[in-house]
Amino acid sequence: xxxxxxxxxxxxxxxxxxxxxxxxxxxxxxxxxxxxxxxxxxxxxxxxxxxxxxxxxxxxxxxxxxxxxxxxxxxxxxxxxxxxxxxxxxxxxxxxxxxxxxxxxxxxxxxxxxxxxxxxxxxxxx
Numbered sequence: 001x002x003x004x005x006x007x008x009x010x011x012x013x014x015x016x017x018x019x020x021x022x023x024x025x026x027x028x029x030x031x032x033x034x035x036x037x038x039x040x041x042x043x044x045x046x047x048x049x050x051x052x053x054x055x056x057x058x059x060x061x062x063x064x065x066x067x068x069x070x071x072x073x074x075x076x077x078x079x080x081x082x083x084x085x086x087x088x089x090x091x092x093x094x095x096x097x098x099x100x101x102x103x104x105x106x107x108x109x110x111x112x113x114x115x116x117x118x119x120x121x122x123x124x125x126x
Contacts, residue, residue, distance in 0.1 A: 038076045039125075040068060042092065046125040053121035054104050055096070062096055063087050080117070094123040 040047045067081040080099030085092050096119040102112035 034075045036075070038078070040073050040076045040097070040122050042068070042072055042095075045092070047095070047122040048125060049120050049122050051121055051123060052104075052110065054101055054110070055119045055121075058084055058096060058098075058119050061086055065095065068097065083122075084119070092124065094121055096121055 062084040065085040102110040103114040
């Protein structure tokens with residue numbers, strides 16, 4: 001159910017972004033906007049926030065790794081760029097971004113009208 005909710009939230013974001021795309025009468029010279037789920041591209045890998053893990057505190061074992069560039073978070077459409085990785089891992093399977101997001105109101109529901117800054121988990125595409 002969490003994945004379905006996450007997918008629905010992602011699709012809502014995508015549809016909102018499509019309405020904000022540039023107008024070109026012929027469509028010539030204009031690339032089509034990214035129409036997939038929000039993603040972060042880090043070190044050539046795609047990461048998605050599909051598990052809907054939103055935390056007020058960073059989990060133990062994670063430490064600051066830097067700030068995402070605009071290019072890395074281009075398809076995520078998020079406010080926030082500081083990210084945190086698990087200490088001692090050779091590869092990054094998941095990480096947290098301190099970002100603006102909705103507030104969890106139940107196990108399967110997020111209220112996007114109640115905005116907050118929290119740690120959101122992004123996981124590598126399988």
